[in-house]
Amino acid sequence: MEQLTPLINALKRYWKADLRRLTFLAALVMALVTARTTSGPRLALSLGSIASPDPRSAYRRFQRFLAWPGLDGEGYARFIFALLRPQGLLLVMDRTEWELGKSKVNLLMLAFLYQGLAVPLFWSFLPHDGNSSTPERIALMERALAFLRAHFPHLRVEGFLADREFIGEAWFRYLEEKGIPRCIRIKANTRMWRLGSGPRAWELFASLKVGESRVPRRRYWVYGRRMWVVGLRLGVREWLIVATDLDPHRVLEVYGLRWGVLRP
Numbered sequence: 001m002e003q004l005t006p007l008i009n010a011l012k013r014y015w016k017a018d019l020r021r022l023t024f025l026a027a028l029v030m031a032l033v034t035a036r037t038t039s040g041p042r043l044a045l046s047l048g049s050i051a052s053p054d055p056r057s058a059y060r061r062f063q064r065f066l067a068w069p070g071l072d073g074e075g076y077a078r079f080i081f082a083l084l085r086p087q088g089l090l091l092v093m094d095r096t097e098w099e100l101g102k103s104k105v106n107l108l109m110l111a112f113l114y115q116g117l118a119v120p121l122f123w124s125f126l127p128h129d130g131n132s133s134t135p136e137r138i139a140l141m142e143r144a145l146a147f148l149r150a151h152f153p154h155l156r157v158e159g160f161l162a163d164r165e166f167i168g169e170a171w172f173r174y175l176e177e178k179g180i181p182r183c184i185r186i187k188a189n190t191r192m193w194r195l196g197s198g199p200r201a202w203e204l205f206a207s208l209k210v211g212e213s214r215v216p217r218r219r220y221w222v223y224g225r226r227m228w229v230v231g232l233r234l235g236v237r238e239w240l241i242v243a244t245d246l247d248p249h250r251v252l253e254v255y256g257l258r259w260g261v262l263r264p
Contacts, residue, residue, distance in 0.1 A: 004030065014079040024065055074147060077121055081152055084114055088158040091144070091180075092118050092258055093166055095132055108132050110140050113161075113257055122147070134171045145178065159183050159246055161258040169224040172243075176225055181245040183255055186222065188239050192229060193221040201241045205231030208239075215248045 007026040008019075015022065090113040097106045106126040111118040122143050126132060148155055159181045167186055175182050188202040198220060205214055213232040220229050228248035232240040244251045 010083070011079065014075045014082070021065070021068065024061070028062075028065070073122060077147055078151055080119060080121070081155075084119070086112065086114060086155065088156050089148075090158050090254075090257070091121075091160045093137065093140075093160070093162045095126075095165060097129065104129060106130075108136060108140055110144055116257075118258075131165050134168055134174070137166065137171060138174055141174075141178075157181075159254065161255060163258075167223060172223040172225045176245075182227065183242060183244045183246055183251055185255065186229075186241050186243050188241060190222065190241075201229065201231070202239050204229065205233060205239055205241065208233040210235060213252055 004023060004026040007029060008022050011022050011025055015025070017025070092111045092113060093109065094111075095106070095108050097104070099105070106129060107123055108126055109120055109123045111120050113119075122140055124136065124140050126136060145157075148157075157180050160175060161183045163185050164187050166184060167190075172182065172184075186201055188200070190201045192198040192201055192204060204216055208214060208231065210233050213230065215228070215230050219226050221227075222229060222243040227243045227245060228251070230242050230244065230248050230251050232252055234240055240252070240255075242251050242255050246254060
């Protein structure tokens with residue numbers, strides 16, 4: 001109990017809860033670190049005397065705690081930012097889909113990069129299978145931007161990283177209007193419009209050898225926005241092609257940060 005006191009004192013600044021709940025939350029954080037799992041039954045066992053020596057009772061308390069409405073996302077985000085104190089934000093959006101028992105879970109996640117890790121910031125459960133829609137992405141991003149304006153107005157979004165799911169004219173325009181620099185992988189067959197017509201993205205990099213990259217001398221219109229397009233040949237018929245507002249000579253290095261924490 002004594003070893004949890006510093007964490008309890010930090011948590012109570014961001015969650016309005018009695019000491020019993022805060023103690024359980026602090027113990028749960030420590031259990032996540034030590035047990036290295038998100039399995040409910042295994043975490044319940046790791047909670048030890050904080051929950052109950054009876055594994056079944058501990059697991060039921062664990063379930064009741066997760067149903068607590070006071071465990072809100074904004075409180076979590078405030079705590080994470082106060083703890084890590086990032087100086088700027090490099091945002092990452094991704095989606096994961098899995099089955100939980102007989103239920104399907106489709107989760108859209110917005111995270112920020114911190115020392116080689118993607119730290120979850122805000123998320124939403126999609127009520128359907130498959131790819132996210134532009135309105136769903138905008139709604140998630142708006143939650144994050146509203147949170148930043150309200151609590152951390154000094155923090156600047158330095159870039160946004162995402163894979164080929166997160167494309168489209170309306171989405172690219174939204175990010176530009178919000179002043180968020182884009183670093184987004186695009187499909188190889190995307191049309192690079194310039195002066196009313198243009199090549200497919202892969203054609204800009206068709207002469208590259210495997211492992212070679214190139215920064216074209218001019219920007220192209222990608223989904224209605226004028227951007228740099230940088231390509232790296234990964235295989236005989238595979239390219240990594242990124243549309244960006246960032247420094248094109250560093251963009252593959254920046255996009256590579258996403259691969260360090262999430263699947264491409």
